[in-house]
Amino acid sequence: MNPIIRRIHIASRNSLECDMRFLWLCILLIAGLAQGETIPSIEKPGRAISDWYIINGTSFPGADNQPEACAQYRDNSGYGAAWDASQGRCINAFMNTIWLQPAVKCQNGTIAVPVVSIFCPADYTCPDTSWTLSPDKRSCSRTCPVAPLTPITDPIAQQFERGENPVIEEKLTDSMKTKLACLRKEVAAAKGILTVNSAWRPPAYQDHFYEIKTKFKALRKNTNPGCSAIKKAVLAEYTHHGLNGLVGKTSKHSIGEAFDANWSSTIAIDQLAGKCNLFRPWPTTDRMHFIAK
Numbered sequence: 001m002n003p004i005i006r007r008i009h010i011a012s013r014n015s016l017e018c019d020m021r022f023l024w025l026c027i028l029l030i031a032g033l034a035q036g037e038t039i040p041s042i043e044k045p046g047r048a049i050s051d052w053y054i055i056n057g058t059s060f061p062g063a064d065n066q067p068e069a070c071a072q073y074r075d076n077s078g079y080g081a082a083w084d085a086s087q088g089r090c091i092n093a094f095m096n097t098i099w100l101q102p103a104v105k106c107q108n109g110t111i112a113v114p115v116v117s118i119f120c121p122a123d124y125t126c127p128d129t130s131w132t133l134s135p136d137k138r139s140c141s142r143t144c145p146v147a148p149l150t151p152i153t154d155p156i157a158q159q160f161e162r163g164e165n166p167v168i169e170e171k172l173t174d175s176m177k178t179k180l181a182c183l184r185k186e187v188a189a190a191k192g193i194l195t196v197n198s199a200w201r202p203p204a205y206q207d208h209f210y211e212i213k214t215k216f217k218a219l220r221k222n223t224n225p226g227c228s229a230i231k232k233a234v235l236a237e238y239t240h241h242g243l244n245g246l247v248g249k250t251s252k253h254s255i256g257e258a259f260d261a262n263w264s265s266t267i268a269i270d271q272l273a274g275k276c277n278l279f280r281p282w283p284t285t286d287r288m289h290f291i292a293k
Contacts, residue, residue, distance in 0.1 A: 038141045041124040066100050143226025146218050154204035171200035172256040182276035192264035203254045212237045213247035245286035260288040
């Protein structure tokens with residue numbers, strides 16, 4: 001395929017081919033038509049789960065050795081066979097050799113026999129449970145193009161999510177601790193109150209915030225019924241964390257060089273912060289966020 005062409009599959013099984021020179025037009029078309037997405041499935045090497053034998057062209061379930069496989073043999077008349085240990089062969093009642101071919105039963109239920117060596121056919125999976133594997137197992141699709149929120153696995157980030165450690169000031173840098181102490185002193189002198197809502201937080205928790213904000217934007221105007229459950233979950237997290245302001249992919253919070261705070265409305269917070277070499281870089285869109293000058 002020409003590298004400047006990308007085929008985008010749509011749930012109706014129709015497709016659009018987008019020339020990168022007209023990407024803006026494709027985005028408009030996709031926004032109006034796309035009800036899902038399709039990607040190639042993930043190929044995994046086949047895996048054998050038990051030994052197997054093919055006896056005279058008939059499959060018989062496994063045995064760890066040929067004598068056990070031979071004992072399972074029955075011909076059309078119901079006669080069995082026996083293993084001749086002296087000659088190392090399986091023989092029937094007429095002393096004819098019964099052909100035993102080693103094979104394996106594969107994880108997907110098929111039987112693999114050797115050519116040069118035994119190979120089970122590849123199996124196919126999807127990236128996560130939000131995807132559905134196609135009947136031919138070669139592609140994965142989902143009705144909502146936005147994946148569910150990624151589960152938090154970092155232990156400290158999990159504590160933050162549960163509200164057990166909402167504010168950790170001890171992991172701020174020494175310089176930021178000094179500046180925060182200064183601001184508290186200045187606010188108190190002005191007869192005000194300063195409440196720190198967030199100080200250091202783990203990078204994994206910042207990743208969580210960024211994912212919520214990004215998916216909230218992607219789903220805000222999405223009316224696809226297939227996205228309703230994901231949209232509801234994202235909105236709940238967005239509201240819970242109060243992410244109305246800017247949320248960056250990285251944050252000075254994660255390196256101990258920022259904190260968020262509320263203050264009494266009667267004080268001139270920016271003037272007081274300036275005395276402590278602090279300022280608010282986004283006083284309108286992220287009004288609680290303080291960093292060093």
